[in-house]
Each structure stands twice: as structure tokens, then as C-alpha cells.
Amino acid sequence: MVIGNGNVISPGVVSWWLFLCLVAALNVAMWSRSALELRRRRSSLPAASFAALRIQLMLSGVYVFGCAFRSVLPVYDIPRLCLFDTWLADVAVGRSVATVAELAFASQWALLLYATALAANSLFARTVACLLVPLIATAEVCSWYAVLTTSNLGHVAENSMWAISAALVIAAMLAILPRFEAPRRRVLSAWCVAGIAYVLFMARFDVPTYWARHVADEATGHRFLTLAQGLADVSHHRVVSYSWQDWHTEVVWMTLYFSVAVWLSISLINARVPAMRLDDLKYPRVFPVSGRAQI
Numbered sequence: 001m002v003i004g005n006g007n008v009i010s011p012g013v014v015s016w017w018l019f020l021c022l023v024a025a026l027n028v029a030m031w032s033r034s035a036l037e038l039r040r041r042r043s044s045l046p047a048a049s050f051a052a053l054r055i056q057l058m059l060s061g062v063y064v065f066g067c068a069f070r071s072v073l074p075v076y077d078i079p080r081l082c083l084f085d086t087w088l089a090d091v092a093v094g095r096s097v098a099t100v101a102e103l104a105f106a107s108q109w110a111l112l113l114y115a116t117a118l119a120a121n122s123l124f125a126r127t128v129a130c131l132l133v134p135l136i137a138t139a140e141v142c143s144w145y146a147v148l149t150t151s152n153l154g155h156v157a158e159n160s161m162w163a164i165s166a167a168l169v170i171a172a173m174l175a176i177l178p179r180f181e182a183p184r185r186r187v188l189s190a191w192c193v194a195g196i197a198y199v200l201f202m203a204r205f206d207v208p209t210y211w212a213r214h215v216a217d218e219a220t221g222h223r224f225l226t227l228a229q230g231l232a233d234v235s236h237h238r239v240v241s242y243s244w245q246d247w248h249t250e251v252v253w254m255t256l257y258f259s260v261a262v263w264l265s266i267s268l269i270n271a272r273v274p275a276m277r278l279d280d281l282k283y284p285r286v287f288p289v290s291g292r293a294q295i
Contacts, residue, residue, distance in 0.1 A: 201256075
């Protein structure tokens with residue numbers, strides 16, 4: 001273990017960490033309220049709708065509690081920075097929690113989009129839904145490559161895949177938007193607006209930041225680790241720092257990630273955002289199997 005910056009403690013870092021903890025507590029409370037509300041409405045929901053929302057609840061729980069863990073124990077992966085001298089703050093632990101949480105988050109969107117695409121009879125949207133989890137799984141592999149080797153090029157690939165995935169989801173939702181009545185269109189439109197903001201942030205800030213770091217590393221002759229070296233390094237190498245200079249580049253994305261992204265996850269199991277059903281469609285469609293028109 002390495003202790004960084006002596007006894008330098010930035011009030012900004014402490015305030016930011018306390019804010020993250022507060023947001024984490026709020027997020028857990030919001031998720032718990034949604035869980036209680038879903039339980040209360042169980043008797044009034046069709047069995048299929050309740051089952052779909054329960055899956056969303058469980059997947060959201062993985063994401064909410066994973067983000068809460070990372071809010072309390074934030075880690076800046078490549079330089080191995082953390083706030084507390086504990087094995088729970090090891091990069092290997094934090095990255096593992098992030099991987100499981102992010103795959104759960106991607107699964108939420110994939111399931112929602114697939115169900116909606118089936119209702120809207122959209123092959124394009126169904127295809128995007130099927131591609132979403134594999135794309136994010138690949139992004140996770142790129143993230144692990146970056147963390148193990150300390151090469152920011154892996155983060156460039158990772159965040160590019162997240163941005164592409166979000167853009168595909170937006171395109172799929174816009175494609176099926178006209179098939180729904182106004183209440184559902186408003187929900188889908190709100191998600192699209194949030195998605196567009198996310199893609200713009202990734203394209204203008206996040207990806208260029210990691211690319212600039214990679215270029216700087218190349219220019220200074222940074223020695224990258226092998227995968228084996230990196231695996232050993234992330235299991236014990238911790239640099240405890242409360243310096244704003246060390247953390248300031250991570251504050252914006254971490255704050256947005258542990259707040260807005262979590263709220264989007266919870267919105268998928270919120271009582272006012274039920275599973276998309278065939279009766280949400282603006283126009284009836286005929287199923288070839290039964291030949292019956294259903295609305």
C-alpha cells in the first residue's frame with residue numbers, strides 16, 4: 001500500500017465524498033420505496049406485468065446498491081487512488097462491483113426495449129435490444145483491459161461502446177415512438193432526451209479525456225503493465241489520497257453516474273412507469289398465429 005500526498009486533505013474532496021454518500025442513501029431509499037409500491041400493487045397487476053416489473057426491480061437493485069458501494073468507497077482505477085485504506089477499496093473489488101452493476105443496468109434497458117419492440121412489432125428495436133448486453137459486456141472487457149494494463153486506450157474503447165449503445169437505444173425508441181399514445185410517448189421521449197445528453201457528454205468530454213490521457217502517456221513513455229502484472233497490482237496496490245488535484249478530473253462523471261444514471265434505473269421500476277403492454281399501442285396489430293386483432 002502507498003499513502004499519497006502525506007496529510008494533505010482537501011475540503012473539496014471531503015465535501016464531494018459526503019455528497020456522494022448522501023445521494024447513495026437517497027437512491028437506496030428511492031429504490032426501497034419503489035419495491036414497497038410494487039409489492040402493494042401486486043394484486044392489481046396482471047401476473048406477466050408483475051413478473052416483468054419484479055425482474056426490473058431486482059436488476060435495478062443490483063445497480064443501485066453497486067453504485068452506493070462505489071459512492072462510499074470511490075476508486076480512481078488506473079492510478080489506484082482511493083479514500084480509505086481497506087481491501088474493500090482495492091481496484092479489483094471496485095471494478096468487479098462495477099462490472100456486475102453495469103451488466104444489470106444494461107439488462108434493464110435490453111428487457112424494456114425488447115418488450116416494447118415486441119408490442120410495436122419493430123424488428124430494428126428488437127435487434128438493438130438483443131445487441132445491448134453483448135455490447136456492454138464487450139465494453140466491460142475493454143474496461144478491465146484498461147484497469148489491468150493502465151492503458152487509457154481501453155477506456156476509450158469502453159466509453160465509445162457505451163455511447164454507441166446509448167445511440168442505438170435512442171434510435172430504436174424514436175423508431176417505435178409513433179406507435180404509442182401520448183402518456184407512453186412522454187416517457188419514451190424523456191428517456192431519449194436523457195440519452196442524447198449522455199451521448200453528447202461521452203462524445204465531447206469523456207472519450208476525448210481518455211484519449212488525451214493516452215496520448216500524454218505515450219508522449220512521456222509511460223510503462224504499461226502486462227495483464228498478469230496488472231492482475232497482481234489491482235489486488236493490493238492502493239494510493240490513499242484526499243488531494244483535489246488527484247480527484248478533480250473524476251468528480252463530474254462520478255457525480256452524474258452515481259445520481260442521474262441511478263435515477264434512470266429506478267425509473268424503470270417506478271410505479272408510474274409500468275411494463276409496456278399491447279394495450280399501450282396507438283393502433284391494433286394482428287398476430288399471425290391467432291389471427292386476432294389485439295390492442
